[in-house]
Amino acid sequence: AAQAETVRWARVADALTLDPHSQNEGPTLALLRHVYDTLVSRDVDGTLAPGLATDWQIHPDDPTIWVLTLREGVTFQDGSPFTAEDVVFSYERVLHEDSGFRAIHADVVGAEAVDDYTVHVQMSGPSPLYPNNLTNFFIVDKDWAEANDVVTPQNYAAGDENYAVRNTNGTGPYQLVSRDPEVRTVLEVNDTYWGDAPQVTEVIYQPIPEAATRIAALLSGEVDFVQDVPVQDIARLEQTEGVNVVTGPENRNIFFAYDASSDTLQSSNVDDNPFSHPEIREAMALALDRDAIRQVVMRGQSQPSAAPLPPFVNGWTEEMNEYGAPDYERAAELVSSVYPDGFSVQLDCPNDRYLNDEAICQAMVGMLGRIGIDVSLNSQTRSLHFPLIENWETDFYMLGWGVPTFDSAYIFNFLVHTREGSYGAYNGGRYSNPEVDAMIESIATMTDLDERNAVIAQIWDQVMEDRVFLNVHNQLLAYAVRDGLNIEVHPENSPTLWTVTVD
Amino acid sequence: MIAFIIRRLLQSIIVMVAVAAVSFTLFRFVGDPVNSMVGQEASIADRQALRDSLGLNDPILLQFARFMGNAAQGEFGISYRLQMPVTELILQRLPATIELALVSGFLAFVVGLSLGVYTALRRRGVMSNIIMTGSLIGVSLPTFLIGVLLIWVFAVELRWLPSNGRGEVVALGDWWSTGLLTHSGRLALILPAITLGLYQMTLIMRLVRAEMLEVLRTDYIKFARARGLSARAINFGHALKNTLVPVITITGLQLGSIIAFAIITETVFNWPGVGALFINSVRFVDVPVMAAYLMMIALVFVVINLIVDLLYYAVDPRLRVDRAGKAH
Amino acid sequence: MAEPLLKIDGLTRRFDVSKPWLNRVIEREEKQFLTANADVSFEIARGETFALVGESGSGKSTIAKMVVGLLPPSAGTITFDGQRIDTSAGIPRSLRRRFQMIFQDPFASLNPRWRVGEIIAEPIRTFGLMNPTDARKEAARLLEVVGLSAGDVNKFPHEFSGGQRQRIAIARALSSKPEFIVCDEPTSALDVSVQAQILNLMRDLQDEFGLTYLLISHDLSVVRHMANRIGVLYLGRLVEVAQGKKLFTEPQHPYTRMLLDAVPDLALSGRRRRPVEGEIPNPISPPPGCAFHPRCPLVHDRCRHEVPQPQPTPIGQAACHALDRVDTA
């Protein structure tokens, strides 16, 4: 870094904590990534790249062991060296019951330091795609954690504060200077960072929840970089001198889902379950005008698609993506063939979770209204919306799903598999197909990737045929920055300021 | 006097318990905190485990007892969202809110008082009518809209004032941080203070005007005129002082509601105060923070109420005498 | 003498004026009582006008309120036509109908939102004496009886002057055909020329309907003009009761005398009035013994300790220790 360069960065919410293993949540991960390193990182194009691990291989003799080769010569910000011991300790910590990341490492049995720079991770079975799960696994310093009594993540029941919530010691490109939760967090460049020296030497991170205020702050020059730009403001920002907008697809799809399995619905005026009729599901697909939503609601900031998964996720195909123009006449016919008088149902929708979520739902209500489905809209805050899905209290709902592992299995596990055990937590539509379940379970341990991909395609065929999801689009992200900063949109909405170049 | 204070304190305690009970009941309905606390990958069993560890599965009465017990010691637990002790979190945010509330309250009081006196003294003047009507615009638009419009005009279009935040703050001791000592801090305070103070200002102005008009018709003002006292002595010595008695009460209570009303202003201006903290907590179902906030509001109200009563006592000699004498 | 219409015996009324409990505890104070009336006894015969006079706060209105059942007495009894009036037990309608009250302020005693007709007919309706049509007719008739026009039933009180309003109030009092009317300062809010009209009207009505009045006033000349018998109240006690005019010529109690002295008179007798000494003491802590003793020119030792009991005088009765001594001039 030749000269000091400060970037004032604003987004909708603050990191909830600085404890690296407590909250598996977007803004938290994004901030932590600047202080802590992961073993493996993900490039903006979605491919895996070396982090603190320079190499990862399945053990030649045992398909249930992953061998990680660690980077040498790395030190923590307090000066202590980074070794395999720290990785093993981090594994212990992340597997603790108070950790928010336990589910991601659910297949891990334990980790073992073979030497200072080699770690064996013992899996419960073959896990060929496990390294995908390492991109949000931050490595902490064992000695530091022990010295400060933070060997486990925050435990609420204990009722006391955890040192790691406000203090850090990572190997990442920046180190913490000060933190005032929800107000401002200041990071400065870590001079001992093992990678290329970042051009941005100081980061001032400020959450600004109100969209209008956030954009106003950029327009008035109070911040340099704004995430979560409302789609309608992009045009204005692009025209503003001194401000650039970069956009790119997010690893997240927005879709509707419904309960097609129950005998009756909770919110419908008809005696049976309308969604159980394939005609109705087809009609709804025909009524969804994705281009209009893109055009008007999203202001062009979306990639309409019929496939309920982002293009860079393993399993996506061009043909799944395709969708036809809406055909209201045909759709209305289909509806009236089953229900001559139409039917009514409630659509549950979040209003503070996805880009224009409520507006999309509203548009959907209008479109369905045109084909004789009378939809009442229940839009509410996320903390009320998601329990509906988890508790099977909704008939018809909107959901946006990100795929951090970049693999279809993640979708299948949570959304397609029958709800049982750790499967199907977000399968709010109660879809249940034993054959599909079996296939989903099988791919978890398949090591032959071609074979595995074939099964994935098979599952998708079935899911698409059953119209389990009614996908709307793949969400696009927009970052607005002041001129002179070159930043790329990260598919996980986790910008990396150390890779930013300054003109 | 002592009896008065004791009675007030007893009442305050009842108020606080009532508020605690209400807020506690309330939280059972605002949403499921666990959902916001765990990632989407968490299994149902994990969620149950967390509920258990938070004590959310205990009998309600037990939960309430625990809540009250802790609250009495100023202990509200750890924020579900920010994982910090709630008391500390609130104390940290309180200076921002208090500073904003005091400045806007002061603004509202000074401007409201002056305009109220002016319009009362020149009741039929054109300017008075303009002020009276104009001031109503301030209460005829929702606060958030006024805030957004101010930001749009003064921050975005004119770029005169910052659109959000507190500017640079200076720490005073361990518990206080102030923006009043820095230029950027003072600039940042202007728009939020106006937004928040506008409503109170209108209220105070109208109140002062009404009270002043009443007072100006009383016999003792007439008698003061008949004694040939100067207009200034009458208007400001006699009339204003008598006007202030009821105005103090209401203004004092307003201060409590300013703190609460700050919710909206703080949201719009991204002002790092307790109001914004509260709204974020509501969204996240951060029950400990919400509970603490409500208790804090009640406490502020109770304290201000007490101060107002004492002030009242100081200003009005009639209250100082025991009631048993000739009452009127 | 025949059975009196109203008999009052040992009537006492105390008001609790203590500070709140907590204050008392902390300031170590006793409960405080204000004795508005103490041991008041008198009788009113049928067809007679009995007047109560006394300065402000002497307890005149309190007696009136107890008589009509607005306030329960703390002690003592009120007997109306042989029947006990027990306010706390609820007065039977048949009894309640038979006495009425006229208030001091004609501006406050009529509900401004009601039409005059409704106001006058309210007792009729409440006691269920007539059907609504008849009640309306009766209201119109009563208006004429008190000297207003029948067409006024549809007007509102604010359309009338003070004297006219007092006539309306009288019409209301008459509507339930009472035998006994309590008049609490019925003319003190009125001008003299109107006062004369009302006083004359009251007399006429008494003659016509055989009414009995309890008249309360602080104006001695009004009392003298109207009353057959007069009671003088001082600090809640009846200090003297006497035959009407005699009281003014031969006052027995020193307080009565002082009161008479203080009244300015048109007679221009040339006498220089002797202003009364001092003021009425605080009724919460009245002086011991005879309450009048601090202001009394005839005070002697006994007055300071012993409450004087009523005793007969040539013109009625009075409560004063000085009466025992022969010459008081």
Next chain:
Amino acid sequence: MTPESKTPVPSKPPGRLYRAWDSDLAYAFRTSPVAVVATLVALVIIFCAVLAPWLAPMNPYNPAGLNLMNGFTPPMEPNAFTGETFVMGADNQGRDMLSTIMYGTRTSLFVGAMAVVFAMVLGISIGLFAGWRGGWVDSALMRVADVQLAFPAILIALLIFGIARGFIPDNLRDQMAIWVLIVAIGLSDWVQFARVVRGAAMVEKNKEYVQAARVIGAHPAKIMFRHILPNVMGPVLVIATISLALAIIAEATLSFLGVGVPPTQPSLGTLIRIGQSFLISGEWWILLFPALTLLALALSVNLLGDWLRDALNPRLR
């Protein structure tokens, strides 16, 4: 009290209408330009709102009639795709702004008016009772009012909304939202009615006309409602007017905080909340027109209340 009522000939029997027209209040009204203009504005808005189903060009609450492609059509300009033109433009869902505002005002007015009625009924009953009974009943009720006062309206409404959401079954929420809002705003507002009525009732109950009624033996309930209530309605009316404006704004604020009527049946507040996110992007009409309507409505009601307060205060005449 409408200014349109024609001047009757002051003939022999002055009728009810004439008396009303001739009353001091009506006179003060006629001679106050502010009051007349405010009333006219309020009446026009109320008229348009109440008759919205018949006057509005389209029904924005009927999703089937909407075309999303009309979204963001500027005022008086034809839409690039559909060619449709809207006087006040179209919003983000392609709804005609004019119709949406008319319907929205209807919702806002309904919520506001019902909330005030609710607060009024509650406040008057409690106030009358407390004032009449006095003693510990009074103290207790007024302490409750104190607790209530500790929380500003918005907060109470927010909390009640939260509670109601927990109680009301999911599928009824849509219909219930409005009623919850009404209860929430109303509950936060009853205190001032109760206080004023209590204060006035304590004064009135010692007036001689009340004592006269008691001497007759009239039932306390009758005394409270037939005698006292009509005499304390003056200040109640003033508060009611000003509360109406406040309630409408409170509804808007609650919408801003995300608890309000469903967006498919927007109120003025919801419209403003939606519109304010298009302020920077340049679609000013989505914010401006609802905001102006709200301003006009609230301002005129406020002015009216203000005027009424002065007019009803005998000491200010």
Next chain:
Amino acid sequence: MADPLLSVRDLVVEFPTRRGTLRALDRVSFDIMPGEVLGMVGESGAGKSITGAAIIGLIEPPGRIAGGEIRLKGERIDNLRPYALRKIRGKRIGMVFQDPLTSLNPLYTVAQQLIETIRTHIDCSEAEARKRAVALLDRVGIPAAERRIDDYPHHFSGGMRQRVVIALALCAEPELVIADEPTTALDVSVQSQIIEVLKDICAERGAAVMLITHDMGVIAETADRVAVLYAGRMAEVGPVREVITEALHPYTQGLMGSIPTLTQESDRLVQIPGSMPRLNAIPQGCAFNPRCDRAFAPCFTDRPDLLSPEAGRQVACWLHDPAKAQEVPHG
């Protein structure tokens, strides 16, 4: 005869209202001699208080003096600018209001109010003003004045407060004191004390008094001359004794007859039928004509002016106009 201290000529006070302009005072004329006590009587609404307010320049807008003149020692005071008027109020004309409970500012001690008033009019130090104040309180009969001066008004009883009010009105030694029903709100026993104090202290300082009251008894005892107002017009002016014993105006006669007295015997009081007209319905001619049993033709058409049938007496009645007197019907 000496020059009058106060001379009011044809004073007209009007209140514009929506139903036309009300004449609260209609060509009222009278004089007050130095040191004299003039009683002003009349029924409620007759215009007594307005007269007092007009003299001291305290008519509340929109009311205004619409005609006539008021002279104090020969100089006009009805058209002074506010500043000049303030120099007269308190300093040359003092005023006592009816209600002692509301006339004092409850938030200031008696001392503060007295000292403020004294120092407004008299150039003296605070300490000196205080000394004067104590002396004054002592004079009006407040026991232990030195101690009680620092009390607040609510510490005093009604009668004591009225004494304080009198002290305040007199503290700059005015030449004229207008006392507007100074005793109406007080008890009989206290009434006489207050009247006594007022009379004595004014006599002592040579101040003239205009005593407004509707209590003829007070007038009879206190005043030298009396002026009777009826519906905003002067009905009769004359020495007290004569007006009471042989009133000229039928209204005054009726008034005297309607007052019950402590000595006269009569079964019925004289009763003037009807009541005083409201200001917006004053009949043409003599304002008293509807109630007058001796009214005759001119009474219904022309308004009688004040004329002086005997020396020192004035009456506004056609019965006493020699020119009209022959038309008087018998009866």
